[in-house]
Amino acid sequence: MNESLSKAQRALIHYGKLGDPENEAIYQQIFATIVDHSLPPGTKLKEETLCEIFGVGRTRIRKILFQLANDNIVTLVPNRGAYVAYPSVAEAREVFTARRLVECHLVRVVAAEQQERARPLLEEHVQRERQARQAGDMGAAIRLCGEFHLLMAELADSPILGEFLRELISRTSLIVAIYERPPVHNCEMDEHASLIEAIAAGQAEQAALLMEEHLRGIESRLDLRPPRSQEVDIRKVLSKA
Amino acid sequence: MNESLSKAQRALIHYGKLGDPENEAIYQQIFATIVDHSLPPGTKLKEETLCEIFGVGRTRIRKILFQLANDNIVTLVPNRGAYVAYPSVAEAREVFTARRLVECHLVRVVAAEQQERARPLLEEHVQRERQARQAGDMGAAIRLCGEFHLLMAELADSPILGEFLRELISRTSLIVAIYERPPVHNCEMDEHASLIEAIAAGQAEQAALLMEEHLRGIESRLDLRPPRSQEVDIRKVLSKA
C-alpha cells in the first residue's frame, strides 16, 4: 500500500491529543488543579518537579505543558519555563465577549432543536453541582459549573465551538481567581435553573437573553478596572517627594 | 527573589508559541504549504523526512507537528505518525457555522466602531490579492484571501476570536481542497468589495448580512453531501448478487 491516506486516518481515531492515556491522565490532573484554583495564576511549573511528582521523564511533561499552553492556561516563556497563565484585563474582557457570542448561539440552538433531550441532562447536572457545593467541595463545584456550560455545546452537537468554549471556560477560571471581588458566588444556581426552564420550553430568544445576562452578571462581579498595580509611572510617583 | 510571579511573566513576552524564531519559521513554512494546497489532505508527514528537509533534529519537528495538530490542520495518529488533516463533512459544516457566527460578529463591530480605519487597510489588501490572482500565483491568492477575513479580527481588536478564526480559515482551506466542485473561485473578489463599502459606510447590519451571504456562498459551492465513498453497508451491496 503506497497510498498516502490510510483508512485509519479517515476513521479519525481520536485518542485525545496526547496519544497515550497515561499522558492524558497527567494532563487532566494538572488541568484540573489549575482550573479549581489550587495552583494560582503566576505559579511556576518547574519541569523537574513535575517529573518527580508523576514519575515520568521530561519529554512527556514537556509535551503536556505545551498542550496546556495551547489551552492558554499556561504561559511558556522561552528559556524561563512554564507558568500558570495570568490573563490581562483586556484578555478577560474578550473572553467574556467571546463567551456571550458562542454561548448565546449554542443555547439558542439547543432551545430550538433539543428541548426534550436537554432538561433531564441539565437538571441532573445542576443537582450534582448543588450537592458538591453543600458538601463544601468547591473544586468540584467550579468544575461542574464549567461543565454545565459545556453541556450546551454537547447538546447542540457542536464539537468545534465546544472545544473553543472549553478553552474560554478554563480561562474564565483563571480570570475569576485573579479579579474576583470579595463575596463571589461564581455561577448563581438559580440562573442556571431559569435557563433550563426557557430551554425546555423551547423559548430560544428568552434562553439566549438569560444566558447573556448570566454571563454579564459574572463579569460584572469582577474588578476589571484598567489601571492595575503595574502600569505606574515611576517618575511621576517619585517626583513628589 | 522568591516570588512565583515574575515581572517578565506579567509583561507577556509573546514569542509565538514555539519560542525559537527558527522553529517558528519552519512551522510557518509547513503551515503555508498545507494551506495553499501544495500538500493535499491525507498526506503523510514523516518526521525523519522533515528533519532532513529543514536540517534539524526530531525533537523540534515533533514540537512543530504537535502545534500543527493543535491548529487542527494535522492529525496525529498514535504510533502511526502525522498526516495532513482530512476534515469530515460534519466538521466542514460546523467550520462554516462557526465562521458565520464569529465573522458576522466581527464585521458588525468593525462597521460600528472602525469605519474610518477599515477602508484603506481592506482596499489595499484586496488590491494585493487581485494582483496575485492576475499573476497566476494561486498559493498567494489563497493566503491573501484568508488574511482578508483575519483583518476583521485585527480591526475589531479581538485577538482571541482572531486566533480562533485563524484556525477556522485554515481548516476551510483543507475543506475546499477536498470538497470543491470543478469550477470554484474561492472568495469572490466583488463580494469583498461590497463588504468594504458597507463597512466604510458604517452599516453594521448590512455588512453582517453580506458576510453571512459571502460565507454561505462559499459553502454552497462545495459538495458536502453526507454519503461519501466510505459509509457503505457491505452487506446490502453484496447481497444483491
Next chain:
DNA sequence: TCAATTATTTTTGTATACAAAATTGAAGCG
C-alpha cells in the same frame, strides 16, 4: 555598605540512543 562583575548553580532546549509499536516482505500451509 553598596554596586558591579564574575563564578557557580540551576533550569531549559535539543540531539540522540534505545525501546516499542506498526508496517512491510517472505515463507509456509491449505
Next chain:
DNA sequence: CGCTTCAATTTTGTATACAAAAATAATTGA
C-alpha cells in the same frame, strides 16, 4: 492462488546526556 504466520525493517515514543541560557551566589573595588 489466496490466506495466514512469522521474521525483518521502518517509524514513532521516551528517557537521557549534553549544550545554552538564566538565576543565584560570591567576589571585588570603590
